[in-house]
Amino acid sequence: MEAGDTLIKLILHIRQGAFWDITDMVPYVRISGDSANISRTLETEIFQNIYDKQLQSIGILEGSSICFYENEKELYRGNIIDVSKSAKSHTVKITVKDIGYNLGSVKISKNYNNITAEKIAEDVIKQSKLGIGKIAKTNIKLTRFFRDVSAYEMIMTMYTLASKTTKKQYMVEVELDKINVIERGQVIDISFDENNNIYDLDHNISIDNLINTVTVTDNKGNKISQNTNSELSKIFYFIKNKIIEVEDKNKATKEVINAEYHGSDYTTNLTGYGNYNCRSGMKVHVKEPQTGLIGEFFIDSDTHEWSGGAYKCTLGLNFNNIMDSKEAGSDKEESSETGEGDESLGISFSGGATSNEKQRIILAEAYKMVGKGRYTYGGRSNIYNTDCSGFIYFIHKKAGITVGSATSSQKSNGKAVSLKNILPGDFIVMGSKYSPSGRHVVLYVGDGMIIHNGGPAGAPITKRKLYTYGKYYVRRCWG
Structure with a gap:
């Protein structure tokens, strides 16, 4: 299949079986990802005719692997996690996930004491039986105790904690068979311009979730303070408030209150002709005077589609570089301190019937x-x-x-x-x-x-x- 001047190829490796080039059997290939998910997804479908001997001999199975190439360069590799067959449309829809899916699924319990975030990341990837790629250096030693936490959450927790010192934003990305941890917001070598490669751009601004006032109360509902953000009040004069309850008024710090304010929400979606480097977590330059969007923006979500000889990408853009922050685990070992009845955690828990x-x-x-x-x-x-x-x-x-x-x-x-x-x-x-x-x-x-x-x-x-x-x-x- 050709998409413009681009030659693409889709190779299916049947689980414990043969390799098939299914490029000419599919009407499209769509690959997508977003900042909140480590795994990237490939979707396609095959028209299924019960008399098609070739399709019968292929026998698409869940767990089989898919490789996608553009101009002979492999861009994506993953495993089929869902096969959906429709009698009405005579299609077989295939959903594929890359090894980020494994990193998000593997659960680990382990303690780390005074070890750098990068060393912990390497250990977690190794325990997940995945390949170790580029790992960003922080030189920040940390202590964390994890119980039944996904490998991805463990890595992002350590880099979230490290970022408080380094003031950098980090992300995990998949590079075919390797896991990388890199700084988020790296600039890619492509720009989008209204006269060149932008098909469409939608930019929306909403104050529906705006919070310009924060009221602090004690645990009996008595008001301790009412705080107003003057800049947000200029956007919307009337009070849009949030109430937070604290047991100790000293815990209602300026930092806690400021975290509750919320300004205007911006939603920007760009459709154009880019390349596969335009992926979530990267930074791209946009020039579109009609909407006033001129400058560098961070990609929060991306979808790339090759269909009918054409290629396009759709990007969700953000003004801010927002890391997928996690704070799983604890900096102390799980406590067995006693509570009411002086009972400890060293006991056997029953599942318990639910007759009530x-x-x-x-x-x-x-x-x-x-x-x-x-x-x-x-x-x-x-x-x-x-x-x-x-x-x-x-x-x-x-x-x-x-x-x-x-x-x-x-x-x-x-x-x-x-x-x-x-x-x-x-x-x-x-x-x-x-x-x-x-x-x-x-x-x-x-x-x-x-x-x-x-x-x-x-x-x-x-x-x-x-x-x-x-x-x-x-x-x-x-x-």
Whole structure:
């Protein structure tokens, strides 16, 4: 297949079988990626005729590998993770992921003490049985304890911590069979110009999520302070506020308050003729006077498509260089400090039957949210935008149970339970050095596992192994 002056080739290697050149069987090849995902995805489809002997002999299998070439240069390599067949359209749709998919799937438990971020990255990649490529140097030694954390989160956590000192932004990228860790925002050797290679460009500005006022209250709802950002108030005069609750007013620092302000949101999508170097995390120059976009922009998402003899790319652009920050694990080993009942973590946890209907609903609602939502400190508008206590509040509300919407009240809700007698559906309020309230709450779901909304800002709800920190309270509200 030719796309303009570009010759492309798509090679399929059947799992433990033969190699096939399927270039002429596919109407398009589409490769995409974004800053929030380590893996890049290739999509294509094949028209399937039941009388096509060649297609029958190929026998496309999940797990088989795909290689994509442009002008004899290999651009992409991955494995088929999904094969979808349609009787109506007579097509076989293929979805492929590169080795970034493996890095995001492998879970590791390991402690690192006073080791540089780059050495930890190399060790994690090696444990994932992947190739080690270019690894950015930080020379920042760190200590971190991980339990059941993905390899990708471990690497990005260490570089997130290192970036606080180096003031640089980092990203993980895949280079065929190797994993690289590089500085984010490197300039690529192509520019987009309205008179040259821009097909279309949409630029939108919205203040729907603007926050110009932050109100700080104590855990009883008494106002401590109201803070207004004068620059954001010039954009929108009326109050658009957010309330944050703190146990200790000294924790409502200027840094904490400033982090809650939110200005205008900009969304920019450019479609044009670039090249495969235009990928998420890179920086590109754009000149488009009609929308006023002139300068260098960071690529947040990218889609490249070769179809019908033509090539185009669509880029999601950002004014800011935003790293995919992670803060998994802990800088202290998971605590076995005692709480109510003087029980330790050195016990055997039961999965526990869920014969109680309210208990069953709490667990079902919690599992529905794993991998979803965005951690929003003080968020109470809906279950998709909450903090730890807001998450507990909403899943209990679904079961017809009223609990407090803050950890200060949740630690007294229901009845106290000793840790050795904990059952699925119980929650644990514990200490936290990250939250302004000084507390965190998690839901126990059985077999030594919890589901919680643990942050950082924007992160989804996750499932992980049970831990406690500082003084804790185990509460049961379902029975």
